[in-house]
Amino acid sequence: MITVHRLTKSYRAGRAVDDVTFEVRPGRVTGFLGPNGAGKSSTIRMILGLDTPTSGHVLVNGKPFRALERPLREVGALLDATAIHGGRSARHHLRWLAQAGGVAPSRVGEVLDRTGLAEVRDRRVKSFSLGMKQRLGIAAALLGDPGVLIFDEPVNGLDPDGVHWARRLFRSLAEEGRTVLVSSHLMSEMQLTADHVLVLARGRLLADCVLADLVRSHAGGDVLVRTAHQAVLAPLLSARGAAVASHGADSLVVTGLEPTDIAGIAAAHGVALSELTPRRASLEDVFRELTEAHLQYRTDARQENAR
The missing domain is CATH 3.40.50.300 (P-loop containing nucleotide triphosphate hydrolases)
Structure with missing residues (x-):
């Protein structure tokens, strides 16, 4: 040891x-x-x-x-x-x-x-x-x-x-x-x-x-939800306290609800889902979160995003 x-x-x-x-x-x-x-x-x-x-x-x-x-x-x-x-x-x-x-x-x-x-x-x-x-x-x-x-x-x-x-x-x-x-x-x-x-x-x-x-412990994560009925499902999920963001023409990214909760809400309101994928944070995500304030060699994020 x-x-x-x-x-x-x-x-x-x-x-x-x-x-x-x-x-x-x-x-x-x-x-x-x-x-x-x-x-x-x-x-x-x-x-x-x-x-x-x-x-x-x-x-x-x-x-x-x-x-x-x-x-x-x-x-x-x-x-x-x-x-x-x-x-x-x-x-x-x-x-x-x-x-x-x-x-x-x-x-x-x-x-x-x-x-x-x-x-x-x-x-x-x-x-x-x-x-x-x-x-x-x-x-x-x-x-x-x-x-x-x-x-x-x-x-x-x-x-x-x-x-x-x-x-x-x-x-x-x-x-x-x-x-x-x-x-x-x-x-x-x-x-x-x-x-x-x-x-x-x-x-x-x-x-x-x-x-x-x-x-x-650090993996907030989110859930990718694919449905043809975004406009119907999004407010239903928001009403349950979830953060909901549009992700393309037929997808939502949902934070704050588990996949089973999302599936239950969708089923209760007759909303068909074509995909329900939990996306957990990786070790790299957690590492960056932990060390962000301690980086010695840092680039300008605005310049990187512009590129």
Whole structure:
């Protein structure tokens, strides 16, 4: 388990991480989300002992990372897929990591197979695409068969099949009882992958909860109603307290009533419906709502809308 307690990291320009507390528990995929400059990378670097906190502390399996006797066997991490010596082959890269970390050489072949790199094991890394380098970075994280795994933007550069593979891998690792922390800007992918989410913005923790609960709590949502009798149905729904907006020639967007309520009102007044579709907010919608006031890099919405 990863335990972060009142973690703060200050620089001359300000606080990158500001009094953050959370736990990353085993048996689930935890998504680590935040806009650019949120402090995610700084937090991960402090978890891995690469940066020293200004205050607070981080424990991995009850100890600071630097106190772990065999860190490669307890924690696997992917921070930068391109930080690999281009002149080495994938196999040699993993072999020297295994030797340095006290890991059996047989693990090299196992992780190459698991990440789909067995056929290119002897190719030099400089010839790899970004997606292949991501797979190699994931292989390195898995090398020591650790119980704690941290992946920072692991699907950048992967093709759709690779993204699907990575998603299944992270889910399977969590199902094995491992602690899995995945940092990503891809909200749609996180919605399919994560069980739990941490949302950071400007160094402050905005959310720490089950993903489904977070979406449900912020997901006002609406209902798309398609009918040839808009003029009849709209005032009936408004009278029941719903917000009703026209959506094209034969559709209404209704907020404030459940689909069953809308169907009941329509049936009671003989209004035929051709479509009744609830539209729930996505993780991306919720993320934007949570972080809107904390964005560091902002465009002029009026100019974007004009375009």
